[in-house]
Amino acid sequence: MAMLLFIPLLLSFILLFSISTATFSPQPGICYGQLGDNLPPARQSVSHLTSLHAKRVKLYDANPAILHALQHTRLQVSVMVPNDLIMNISSNQTLADKWVSSNVAAFLPNTRIRYILVGNEIISSTTNATWRHVVPAMRRIKHALKSLGIRKVKVGTSSAMDVLQTSFPPSNAAFREDIAVPVMKPMLKFLNRTKSFFFLDVYPFFAWSSDPVNINLDYALFESNNITVTDPGSGLVYTNLFDQMVDAVYFAMEKLGFPGIRIFVAETGWPNGGDLDQIGANVYNAATYNRNFIKKVTRKPRVGTPARPGSLLPSFLFALFNENQKSGPGTERHFGLLHPNGSRVFDIDLSGKTPESDFQPLPAPENNEKFKGKIWCVAARRDNVTELAAALSYACSQGNGTCDPIQTRGKCFKPGSVFWHASYAFSAYWAQFKKIGATCYFNGLATQTAKDPSYGSCKFPSVTL
Numbered sequence: 001m002a003m004l005l006f007i008p009l010l011l012s013f014i015l016l017f018s019i020s021t022a023t024f025s026p027q028p029g030i031c032y033g034q035l036g037d038n039l040p041p042a043r044q045s046v047s048h049l050t051s052l053h054a055k056r057v058k059l060y061d062a063n064p065a066i067l068h069a070l071q072h073t074r075l076q077v078s079v080m081v082p083n084d085l086i087m088n089i090s091s092n093q094t095l096a097d098k099w100v101s102s103n104v105a106a107f108l109p110n111t112r113i114r115y116i117l118v119g120n121e122i123i124s125s126t127t128n129a130t131w132r133h134v135v136p137a138m139r140r141i142k143h144a145l146k147s148l149g150i151r152k153v154k155v156g157t158s159s160a161m162d163v164l165q166t167s168f169p170p171s172n173a174a175f176r177e178d179i180a181v182p183v184m185k186p187m188l189k190f191l192n193r194t195k196s197f198f199f200l201d202v203y204p205f206f207a208w209s210s211d212p213v214n215i216n217l218d219y220a221l222f223e224s225n226n227i228t229v230t231d232p233g234s235g236l237v238y239t240n241l242f243d244q245m246v247d248a249v250y251f252a253m254e255k256l257g258f259p260g261i262r263i264f265v266a267e268t269g270w271p272n273g274g275d276l277d278q279i280g281a282n283v284y285n286a287a288t289y290n291r292n293f294i295k296k297v298t299r300k301p302r303v304g305t306p307a308r309p310g311s312l313l314p315s316f317l318f319a320l321f322n323e324n325q326k327s328g329p330g331t332e333r334h335f336g337l338l339h340p341n342g343s344r345v346f347d348i349d350l351s352g353k354t355p356e357s358d359f360q361p362l363p364a365p366e367n368n369e370k371f372k373g374k375i376w377c378v379a380a381r382r383d384n385v386t387e388l389a390a391a392l393s394y395a396c397s398q399g400n401g402t403c404d405p406i407q408t409r410g411k412c413f414k415p416g417s418v419f420w421h422a423s424y425a426f427s428a429y430w431a432q433f434k435k436i437g438a439t440c441y442f443n444g445l446a447t448q449t450a451k452d453p454s455y456g457s458c459k460f461p462s463v464t465l
Contacts, residue, residue: 025056026302026312027053027054027055027298027350027352028055028294028316028317029054029055029056029057029058029075029314029315029317030049030056030058030319030350031060031266031267031316031318032049032058032321033318033320033323034323035325035326036325036326036340038340039321039323040340040342042065042069043069045066046075048342049320052337052350053349053351054075055074055350056075056077056114056314056316057075057076057078057320058115058117058266058267058316059077059078060080060120061079062079062080062102062103064103067103067107067111067113068107068111070111070112071107071110071111074112077111077112077113077115078113078114078316079103079104079115079116079117080116080117080118080120081116081118083119083126085099085137086137087130089137089140089141090134090136091136092140093140093143093144096141096143096144097144097147099141100116100141100144100145101144104116104150105148108150114153115154115155115199115264116141116153116154116155116156117158117199117266119134119137119157119158120158121158121159121160122159123159123160124160124162131179131183134183135186135187138155138187141155142155154195156191156197156198156264158266158267159198159199159201160201161201161203161207161245161249162176163184163252164176164252165180167244167248169233170234170236170238170250171236171251173247173248173249174255175255175256180256185256185257188253188258188261191258191261192258192261197261197264197314198249198253198264199264199266200246200263200265200266201265201266201267201268202246202265203267203269204221204240204245204289205220205270205281205285205331207241207245208241209280212279212280215241219239220240220241220289221270221292222240222242222288222289222292222293222296223292224239224240231306236306238306240296242296246265247305249263250263250307250308262311263313264313267316267317267318268293268315268316268318269286269289269319269335270285270288270289271331271332271334272336272345272346273322273331273333273334274329274330275329275440276367276371276375276450277448277463278329278367279367279370280367281330281331281334282363282365282366283363284364286345287345287347287359287362290337291348293315293317294349294350297313297315319336319337320337321337321339321340322334322339322340323335324444325444327441328439330441346362347360371465373450373464373465374450374452374462374463374464374465375449375450375463375464376423376448376449376451376452376460377426377430377431377446377447377449377463378426378427378447378453379420379422379423379426379446379447380444380445380446382419384445385418387445388418388445391445392418392421392425394442395422395425395426398432398433399432402432403425406420411458412424412458412460422445423453424458426440426442426445427453428460430461431461431462434463
């Protein structure tokens, strides 16, 4: 009976999506982050966007220099209300009006702003005190647009997969109990009423790397020729992890009574590098995933997903550049299609028209299996003693006896050597706190190494994988 009900539902979505997405280009856009101290200026970056054949660009703010540089291009633009403004805008229409006037209206029509995202992954990155303010802020931004006579701009917010309580099998997916009714339902009501999108960040890399034993890498990279997963609830057959993740959100929205809202992939991609303890982050996999994703979304006729066959998935690839000031694990700084100097990390064409035979060969992947052995976290460079000293002080203030060996007369004490003391402190801190989420980063001052930095009777703590 469930399958009999599902078939007409699918047919209705084929019609709905063929009508409502006819004007959208299937070519992906690119997320243009700015968390780097070595990135090119705005006009040069916009030139890179067009050379990659991007159709749209997503900003994580409303940077005026970039918006000016985007004037008179054919790129559709997504701007963002920062997370820290959401609470104030949610209760202040005047503030919402001023934000839209200064950051949107001031650049139209020469800059083709088409989307406003109110915050970035609010559920993942802010406290729950902010969550209930997201939809009121979206309403006020929409009202500001309407009062200024701006009709072509969609309002939404981006969400990560962690808004789901469960995602497998897709037909069993549901939003988390703490947000389903108070946050997601009013959000979906707004998106449905305004004919906007559910903006979703989809990263098969993170799902696969968290469970590489049970999830096949080829399945995550769109490379599986004979690997399928059948959803026992719907009977739908999946050939890749991306479709499985996207359909889980479709089913979750349907459970709240909103089956017709379209998904816009606000971010997807694969890291081209990372730390020693991060499996599968390499150029080969990044190129494979991104090229295959482009093939999927630009294919004619459209393929959609098993739950939404034939539907178009507007999308942004993450990201334009490798950004060296992003915090967290090494993968966070290695999602770029380009190096900061503008050279390509690997050959890619967002139009999907360049045959892969025209691309340069890719380096063989070397970390598709988990690293086995010891890893140390050491200072990456000696040139900033002041910052190293501050990071050293922080590491030593954490835990119990973290830095005893580098105190005077300790086995690892080196008079006047901030660099070596920091290296010891970083390793000791990371070894102690990695299990609860600590990273080997320290604002870019630290790096992982498989080479033991111990000397003489001084033994550096390590993490064993």
